[in-house]
Amino acid sequence: MSPFPGSIFAPGFFASGPVHLALGVGALVAVVAGAVGVFTVMRGQSFAGEAFGDLGTTGGAGAYLVGIGPLWGFVVGNVIAAGAMEAIGIQRARGRDLATGIVLGAGIGLAALFLYLDTTQHNTTGAVVTILFGSVFAISSSTLPLILLLSAVVLAITLTLYRPLLLSSVSAEMAAARGIPVRVVGAVYLLALALAAALAAITIGTILSTALLVGPAASALRLTRRPLTALLTAAGIGVATMWLGILLAYDSYEWPPTGRGWPVSFFVVTLVFLIYLLSGVPEAARRRRPGRPRGAPRDARAMTPG
């Protein structure tokens, strides 16, 4: 790679309006997803996060059918899904995956119908690709107010519920014994997760949104022992991958086949994965050192978060 910034930052990168919007929205969404994602991984609700991503497809495809913005579709679809999961019994540890799976199956069936109608009635496949894999460059500035509002709501929920949520995630019994309404806290958190997944879907697509939720959080868990630092680290990793992904995608217009840049989502998700692999290095190095200090891992489970 050339040492000159001019060739890393391709001409026009900082002057482009869509790039500015992508950098801003991408960073905001990455912060939200990272903060929420730490609790998702801690609570073992990665499957629910994944389900919200997939169910966003249903909402997005439905939104396209009726001619409204995809983000509205993601939000409405995910909130309905969260309500259904709550009703079926996601709060019981044993029924959690079952509730998620049942709602996921029903939702994806609906997505199949909507996507079929989208392609046959509107005679386009572009919408399908955008819904599934997203494009942070394609976000319209008219969506910005809604993105800002949703991000503020999700961050407010996460930070307001921080303490009760943390203790409920550690032990529902201990939280309940302190008078914390564990069920309500869990339901409000599920709503935050649903909205965060919708935000992630608008940037990197419904199918990949879970990568932004879970990936940076899982890496952060390996890098820090403190809960609040984990939230900040996950947010930081998310922003870094998002920005680097946008930069590489912009540069890729010069790559073969020239003139048609590579998808941003590909770069973001690949970077998330690479950072997850790298985040295991400090731990592995510590383990190899003889005379491990107190607190070093005692079993191999330490390598597989979430």
Next chain:
Amino acid sequence: MSPHDPPASGDILVVDGVDVYLSGRKVLDGVTFEIAPGEFTGLIGSNGAGKTTLFRVILGLQAASAGRVIVAGGQLSRRHRAIGYVPQKFMLDPDVPLRARDLVGLGIDAQRLGVPRPSRRRRALIEEMLDAVDATGFADTRVGRLSGGEQQRVLIAHALIARPRLLLLDEPLANLDLRSAHEVVSLLGRIAHEQEIAVLISAHEINPLLPVMDRIVYLAEGRAVSGTTAEVVRADVLSKLYGHHVDVLDVHGRVLIVAGAGEDSDLIGHEGVFPGAGIRA
């Protein structure tokens, strides 16, 4: 409403004629006992005797169909502040980013909203509590990576930091090796007597608790008898409680409770009968 006398004033916990039905089965049947401040009480019973249910009733998480529970003389809403609770099952993934000191800190104010603001007072309080349970050596280790005995001590600090008047511990000695169990018991005995905190600890085995126990609540078939060890751990009392003949044997300072006769005989709580369990310390 209740056939029992009104509670003596000053008791930190009054359990009065409590009945609980779970899916149609009577799990607790007229359970009655009191605990005074600073008293160390063992709640003894085999698995399924109703110990955890009784704890849930005391915590206000399970409604009783008859009887009442009074904690610190107050109402249910104030109960949470008066009770510190250490649950039976505590499983935390080793990756969860939560150091021992973070969990102890959550004991101060986990029910409040927002992110805790660091302060010198807060840090000093946490440090003091970690020191009190001898956990400073692993204060910065992730809770999920501590041994069972270390986790118990951190959970006790978490429960104690809010200065409760009653500490409930559900089977804290299960899954602990003999030495850790002994350490936890003597720690709790010290806390009870020095800080005037009443301790109610459930166990299926009586011997580890003998050195520090002021009173015993013996639970069997949903019914309870309470009193000093000498009053309760007797063949006639326990036979009446179980509804069939029970022998109480003293074997070199350890108590063995044997139910039935001949081929049906069974050591009650035999899982806990191990050499040295009855250390008189």
